[in-house]
Amino acid sequence: MLKGNKNLVTYGMLSGIVMLAPLFFAGGYLLNVLVFVGINTLLAVALNLLLGFAGQISLGHAAFFGLGAYISGVSTATYGVNPWAAMLLAAVAVGLVAFAIGFPILKLKGHYLAMATLGFGIIVYIVFNETVDLTGGPSGLSGIPSFTVADFSFDSDMKNYYLIWGITLVAIVLSANLVNSRIGRALRSIHSSEVAARVMGVNVRLLKVQIFTLSAVLSSIAGSLYAHTMTFISPTSFGFNFSVELLTMVVIGGLGSILGPLLGAGLLTLLPEFLRTFQDYDIIVYGLLLVLMTMYLPGGLASGFTAMCARIRSRFSREVVKNAQG
Amino acid sequence: MAHQILQYMLSGLSTGAIYSLIGIGFAIIYNSTGIINFAQGEFVMLGGMLTYVFLALFDFPLPAAMGLAVVLTTAVGVVFERLAIRPLRNATPLSLVIITIGGSILIRGIAMLQFGKDTHAIPAFSSNEPLTLAGATVLPQHLWILGITLCIIAVNRFFFFHTINGKAMRACSHNRRAASLVGIGVKRMVLISFAISSAMGSVAGIITAPLTMTSYDVGIMLGLKGFCAAIIGGMSSGIGTVFGGLLLGVLESLGAGLISSGYKDAIAFIILLLILFIRPQGLFRKAETERV
Amino acid sequence: MLRVEGITQKFGGVTALSDVSFSVAEGCIKGVIGPNGAGKTTLFNIITGIYAQTSGSVFLSGEDITGLAPEKLAKRRLVRTFQNIELFCGLTVLENVMVGFHTRSRSGVLSCSLKLPGHLKEEHAIREQAMACLEFAGIADLAETPADSLPFGKGRLLEIARAMALDPRIVLLDEPAAGLNSRETAQLGRLICKIRESGVTVALVEHDMELVMDICESIVVLNLGRKLAEGTPREIQENPEVVAAYLGEG
Numbered sequence: 039m040l041k042g043n044k045n046l047v048t049y050g051m052l053s054g055i056v057m058l059a060p061l062f063f064a065g066g067y068l069l070n071v072l073v074f075v076g077i078n079t080l081l082a083v084a085l086n087l088l089l090g091f092a093g094q095i096s097l098g099h100a101a102f103f104g105l106g107a108y109i110s111g112v113s114t115a116t117y118g119v120n121p122w123a124a125m126l127l128a129a130v131a132v133g134l135v136a137f138a139i140g141f142p143i144l145k146l147k148g149h150y151l152a153m154a155t156l157g158f159g160i161i162v163y164i165v166f167n168e169t170v171d172l173t174g175g176p177s178g179l180s181g182i183p184s185f186t187v188a189d190f191s192f193d194s195d196m197k198n199y200y201l202i203w204g205i206t207l208v209a210i211v212l213s214a215n216l217v218n219s220r221i222g223r224a225l226r227s228i229h230s231s232e233v234a235a236r237v238m239g240v241n242v243r244l245l246k247v248q249i250f251t252l253s254a255v256l257s258s259i260a261g262s263l264y265a266h267t268m269t270f271i272s273p274t275s276f277g278f279n280f281s282v283e284l285l286t287m288v289v290i291g292g293l294g295s296i297l298g299p300l301l302g303a304g305l306l307t308l309l310p311e312f313l314r315t316f317q318d319y320d321i322i323v324y325g326l327l328l329v330l331m332t333m334y335l336p337g338g339l340a341s342g343f344t345a346m347c348a349r350i351r352s353r354f355s356r357e358v359v360k361n362a363q364g
Numbered sequence: 365m366a367h368q369i370l371q372y373m374l375s376g377l378s379t380g381a382i383y384s385l386i387g388i389g390f391a392i393i394y395n396s397t398g399i400i401n402f403a404q405g406e407f408v409m410l411g412g413m414l415t416y417v418f419l420a421l422f423d424f425p426l427p428a429a430m431g432l433a434v435v436l437t438t439a440v441g442v443v444f445e446r447l448a449i450r451p452l453r454n455a456t457p458l459s460l461v462i463i464t465i466g467g468s469i470l471i472r473g474i475a476m477l478q479f480g481k482d483t484h485a486i487p488a489f490s491s492n493e494p495l496t497l498a499g500a501t502v503l504p505q506h507l508w509i510l511g512i513t514l515c516i517i518a519v520n521r522f523f524f525f526h527t528i529n530g531k532a533m534r535a536c537s538h539n540r541r542a543a544s545l546v547g548i549g550v551k552r553m554v555l556i557s558f559a560i561s562s563a564m565g566s567v568a569g570i571i572t573a574p575l576t577m578t579s580y581d582v583g584i585m586l587g588l589k590g591f592c593a594a595i596i597g598g599m600s601s602g603i604g605t606v607f608g609g610l611l612l613g614v615l616e617s618l619g620a621g622l623i624s625s626g627y628k629d630a631i632a633f634i635i636l637l638l639i640l641f642i643r644p645q646g647l648f649r650k651a652e653t654e655r656v
Numbered sequence: 657m658l659r660v661e662g663i664t665q666k667f668g669g670v671t672a673l674s675d676v677s678f679s680v681a682e683g684c685i686k687g688v689i690g691p692n693g694a695g696k697t698t699l700f701n702i703i704t705g706i707y708a709q710t711s712g713s714v715f716l717s718g719e720d721i722t723g724l725a726p727e728k729l730a731k732r733r734l735v736r737t738f739q740n741i742e743l744f745c746g747l748t749v750l751e752n753v754m755v756g757f758h759t760r761s762r763s764g765v766l767s768c769s770l771k772l773p774g775h776l777k778e779e780h781a782i783r784e785q786a787m788a789c790l791e792f793a794g795i796a797d798l799a800e801t802p803a804d805s806l807p808f809g810k811g812r813l814l815e816i817a818r819a820m821a822l823d824p825r826i827v828l829l830d831e832p833a834a835g836l837n838s839r840e841t842a843q844l845g846r847l848i849c850k851i852r853e854s855g856v857t858v859a860l861v862e863h864d865m866e867l868v869m870d871i872c873e874s875i876v877v878l879n880l881g882r883k884l885a886e887g888t889p890r891e892i893q894e895n896p897e898v899v900a901a902y903l904g905e906g
Contacts, residue, residue, distance in 0.1 A: 095458055097465075142641040148457030149400035153591060154640045157633035160588070168626040212769040219768035219775065220754070220761050220782070227744040227755045233706060234742035239730030239759035239822060252765065278584065282465060289462055294746065322473035328466025329448055332459045 048297075049211055056203045060196055068311075069195045073267060075307045076202040077260050082287045082299030083209050084256035089285070090294035091217055092249050093229030094144060095152045097281050098159030102254040104166060104276025105132050106261025108173055111182045111271050116172075121185045125262035129255050136254030140247035159281050166273040178272030185266050198267045205263065209256060214296045225249060226294070286324055290331050292338025301339040371500040372621040373614050378506040378575075380613020381513035384606040385568035386590025388520065389561035391601040394594070395537035396557040399460050403444060403468035405587015406475075407562040410437040411569025412578030413475055416484040426487065434566045440471065441562025445555055468583070476580040483579040486570075509571045516567060517606060520560075524601065529556060537601075565590075585629065589616075592636040598646020607648070657682040657857045658703070658734075658826055663712035665698055665881075672698045673881045676712070680826070680874075685848065685858045687868040689892075690878035691901060696861040697739060699878070700830050704736045705729055716826070731759050735819045736828040739861075741811045745804035749795065749814055752803050753786040756821025786821060792854075793817035793847060809840040816847060820856075827851060829860040833867050845871050869893065877901070 063069045085099050109128035113119040119127065143154050167176050174180075185192040185201065192198050216222050227235040228242055236242050265271050283306065291302025310320045335342055386408055393401045411433050418429035448467050452460065489508045494501040524530040535543040536553045544550045569578065569586070576582075589612060594600075596608030612632055620628035639647070659679040665672045673695040680686040688696050701707040703714050705726045713722040716734055729735075744752050761782060763775040790796040793813045798806065806814060812832060819827050832848070833841045845867050852858055862868045868875060869889040877884040877892060879901040885892060892898055 089458075093458065095461060143637075146640055146644065149394075149461055150640060150644065152402075152461045153400065153588075153595070154637055156588070157592075157636045157640075161630050161633045161637075164627060164630040168624070215771050216765065216769040219779065220758060220763055221765060221768050223744075223747060223751050223755050224758050226746055227752075230744040230746055231742040233726070234738065234744065235755070236726035237704065237730060237736055238755050238818065239727050240755070241727050248765070282469065285462065285465070319473075319477070321469060321476065325466050325468075325470030325473055329463055329470060332455075332463045332466065333448070333451060336459060 045214070049207075052210075052297075052300075053207055056207060057200075060199055069199060071307065071311050073195055073199050073202055075304050076199065076206045077264050077267075078284075078287060078303035078307050079300050080202070080206045080209055080260040080263070081257055081284055082291060082303045083206070083213050084253045084260065085284050086288050086291075086294070086299045087213055087216075087225075087256075088249055088253040089288055090292075090298070091222065091229065092225040092246060094246055094250065095148075095285075096155040096250075096253075097152050097278070097285065098155035098157075098162070099253070099257055099284050100276045100278070100280040101159040101162035102132050102136065102257035103261040103264070103280070104162060104273070105135065106258030107265040107271050107276065108166060108179070108261075109258075110262035111179050111265040112172055114266070115179060115182045121183055121262075121266050125259060125266075128262050129258045132258035132261075133251050133255045136251040137247060140250040141243070144243070144246040144250055156278065156281070159278060163273060163277050166276060173273070176273060178270055180270040182265050182269045182271065184269065192266070198263075202263050202267065205259070210296065210300065217296070221245075229294075283324070286328050290327055290338055292340030292342075293336075295338065295340035297343075298338050298340035301343070305339065367499040368621065369618070370498060372617045374497070374500050374502055374506065376614035376617030377610055378509045378613070379572075379617065380593075380610035381509050382568045382572045382586070382609070383589050383593040383612050384609025385513055385516060385564050386586060387593030387597065387605040387609050388517070388601050389564045389568075390591050390594040391597070391599045391605050392533075392557045392564075393561050394599050395601055396533055397449070397554050398457075399449065399464065400591065401558075401561070402461065402464040402587070403471060404561065404565055404590060405583030405585070406468045406471040407437050407441055407565030407583075408569035408586045408590070409475060409578065409580065409583035410440060410471070411566030412486065412573035412582065413479050413484070413569075413580065414566075415570050415573065416486050416578060417479060419486055420484070426489070429486075430570050433570060434563055437566035437569075438559050438563045441558045441565075442555060444471075444562075445558035449554070449558070450551065468587075472580060472583060479580060481580060483577045484573075485577045486573045488574040489571075503575070505571075505574050509575075512567065512571050516564060517602075520564075521602060523560075529553075533557060588636075589632045592632045592639075595636060595639050595644075596647055598648055600646070600648075604646060604648045608646070657717060658859065659715040660699070660703060661713050661715070663699065663702055663714075664710045665695070665702060665707065666710045671881055673702075673709075673878075676878065676881075676883050678876045678883065678886055680857060680859050682857055683852065683855065684873045685852050685860070685871050687872035687875040687889075688859065688861045688878065689863070689865070689868055689875060690884070693880070694878040695881045696878055697830055700736060700828055700861055704734070704828060730822055733822060733825040734828070735822045735824045735826075737812075737815045737819055737830055737832060739830045739834060741808070741815050743803040743806070743811055743814060745802075747803055748799065749801050749803055749806065750783070750786055750790065750799040752814055753789050753818050753821045754782050756789070756818045757782045757785065759822065789817045789821045790814075792820060792850070794843075808835050809837070812836065812840075812844065813847070816851075820851065824856055826857040826859065829858065829862075831861055831863060833862055833864040841867055 059072060060069055063072065081103060085096065088094050088096055106128045109131055110124040113124045113127060114121050139158060146154050166173050192201050224235065224240045224245055227240060228245065232242050287302035287306045288299060290305060292298030313320055331338065386404060390400065390404050393399055414433035414436050415429045418424040418432050419426065444467055448463055452463060488505045490504045494503055524534055532548045533553050533556065535548055536550055540550055593609035593612050594605045596611060597604030612635060615635065616628055616631050619631040657680050661677045663676045664674050676699060688699065690696050698707065702709045705724050708723055713720060715721065716732055721729060721732065744755060761778050763778055767775040787796060787799065790799055793816055795810055795813050795817065798810060803814065832844055836844060841864060848858055848871055872889060875889055875892045876886045877898050884901055885895045885898050
């Protein structure tokens with residue numbers, strides 16, 4: 039019960055911060071960046087379900103993100119489908135693709151899984167570039183309409199900010215619920231010992247494919263949100279580099295933590311903005327962060343954060359005790 | 365048509381030879397450590413780029429520039445092993461994947477800052493006069509590539525089968541614990557495997573640079589295709605991977621010529637996925653019973 | 657209850673098991689013993705669907721379960737433990753046991769992520785039953801401890817508690833006393849007897865002769881992949897072939 043209350047407080051504070059943040063950056067450039075933080079957080083939540091909880095790596099998640107964006111973009115810009123319907127269509131289509139490739143791909147483990155997902159990602163990226171008639175090829179696809187509800191159009195950063203963060207917060211809460219349920223326990227058990235999970239009756243193969251599919255669908259939704267917010271997309275946003283960036287976000291935030299994706303996505307999206315003057319150095323910073331975090335803080339920022347809170351709390355309580363004694 | 369196909373096959377063989385060299389590098393490290401080194405492609409890039417740097421900025425003669433590039437790349441490989449791989453002895457495959465990816469980004473980033481984003485060429489090893497062979501044209505550089513690859517594979521084979529270190533490394537790849545029990549310094553073998561792999565990678569990068577040019581980001585694709593060659597060959601550090609590389613090179617070249625050049629890079633990855641799905645043990649190996 | 661017939665297993669050129677047959681009667685404790693390399697663990701791996709055998713069959717209450725995957729066997733309420741305990745690190749002790757209820761709970765992804773009432777009710781029931789399993793194994797006080805920080809002996813007990821969560825008909829224990837001190841072994845012996853008293857059949861591979869002779873009703877002896885003898889503890893102790901195999905005079 040106590041735990042439930044603590045979670046409610048955390049989510050409440052989080053939502054409060056998210057809701058109030060735009061007041062400080064109204065209309066500014068930073069608001070635009072915060073929209074991206076929202077989308078990247080959603081993607082990191084999706085990847086974290088697969089990588090952090092089930093322990094299955096994917097270096098091809100940019101492909102699902104891109105498929106979501108392109109299916110949304112092409113069906114609305116070229117065929118005039120309603121954006122909401124397009125988002126649903128994209129989610130279903132991407133879900134089917136992920137489910138189909140999930141069976142052969144998740145038979146693989148570790149390094150082989152990494153390479154296979156990477157290969158899938160690159161193939162999809164090449165298809166985006168080569169199907170010029172459909173996607174516009176390397177020069178991109180423009181004229182994607184914004185989301186609308188009746189006469190209300192999500193056509194400004196502010197409106198999109200609330201739309202995207204609303205969906206992202208819901209995704210965080212739902213994924214936290216999922217992780218603490220029978221399905222989440224089964225996922226985490228796969229991470230630790232597949233053979234023991236099977237002995238306990240967990241259908242490891244099916245469960246991995248299901249979580250892969252769920253993760254892909256969330257990424258696709260993020261892709262649709264991206265497409266309808268930006269109104270322009272091009273293949274470079276969905277390449278191998280972005281898959282690696284997503285991986286970095288999840289690892290830096292903290293594998294298998296609920297708030298980790300938020301921290302990781304926040305840091306990695308905001309950092310380049312602050313490092314704008316050293317633009318070319320950001321790639322080195324990524325590399326260094328990946329190596330150093332894996333070596334020295336494998337639990338990511340989230341665990342560092344928790345440890346810090348615990349230390350402060352224990353110092354604080356010690357002082358209270360000291361004062362009481364004195 | 366027949367001439368054309370022959371032409372594609374010949375150029376495919378020379379790219380394939382490059383993939384073989386890179387693939388063997390992957391396999392050597394995998395066999396001695398169980399790690400797929402995602403930074404392998406960066407060694408290839410460093411080979412070509414460093415040669416260019418020594419040539420263009422320091423005016424070294426070509427052979428000296430190439431030699432220095434190999435030595436420096438090998439040093440980078442050794443340092444990488446020391447700093448990033450060795451401290452992580454009991455890491456999970458997941459963190460090893462992440463750390464080698466991090467390492468590869470880091471090397472690529474430093475190369476970009478140091479040498480810029482431009483694409484560079486290094487001169488061919490001998491004349492640029494095309495030769496005609498049964499109706500197909502061949503550049504002397506193609507022959508250089510095939511010849512050097514053959515030499516390296518021969519030296520490699522000699523090393524693994526006729527020297528004490530090579531035999532020790534083979535022992536490590538069969539059973540690391542047993543190898544350490546009979547007194548083989550496993551740590552040293554891992555270091556040697558990184559040294560050999562980075563040296564081979566850099567040579568691959570150097571010999572292909574006169575044909576395909578080089579820049580800070582060539583390592584990603586070349587590395588992945590080398591990995592694909594190694595997968596086809598069942599991660600063997602010998603003949604299997606050589607065939608894998610040649611097969612990949614030829615298929616890619618035929619596909620680009622006869623189907624579509626835009627999808628050329630996709631061919632390698634489709635083959636990669638097919639092999640991983642259908643015959644993850646490689647084309648030439650029997651499946652083994654996995655012991656729990 | 658459990659019957660194995662003519663199990664043969666070859667790894668490459670090595671024959672790990674050849675033509676092994678025996679059966680485990682319902683409600684009894686059966687011991688499988690033999691010198692190192694006799695093929696005991698391999699036999700368990702075959703019964704529990706982790707290896708595919710070269711030939712032979714396995715029956716559970718008359719049903720042919722040969723080659724069924726472990727998760728299918730779990731549904732048929734056959735469960736095992738591991739020689740090198742395989743706990744779920746990153747989960748608490750209680751959560752480890754709760755995974756054992758996976759086959760008997762239904763909530764789907766939607767119900768779990770939306771915390772629908774059906775799921776909450778199910779979760780509550782699982783939690784209580786899991787606590788009961790921990791109490792059964794005598795480690796209820798450790799419920800909220802992370803599984804990876806358990807001492808080895810407690811880990812063993814947790815693995816058994818987790819196995820009991822499946823409400824099994826038969827439990828296969830792979831060297832349950834390995835790595836335990838004599839006090840822990842005695843405790844383990846009492847727990848195994850308690851499992852049998854609750855109506856669950858037990859088969860165990862074990863090296864600790866005292867434990868085996870103490871609690872088993874019937875024993876199978878394997879040597880070099882063949883069945884050497886089968887009988888009561890007394891018969892086994894008096895069997896000259898068994899004595900020879902153990903002393904290495906075979």
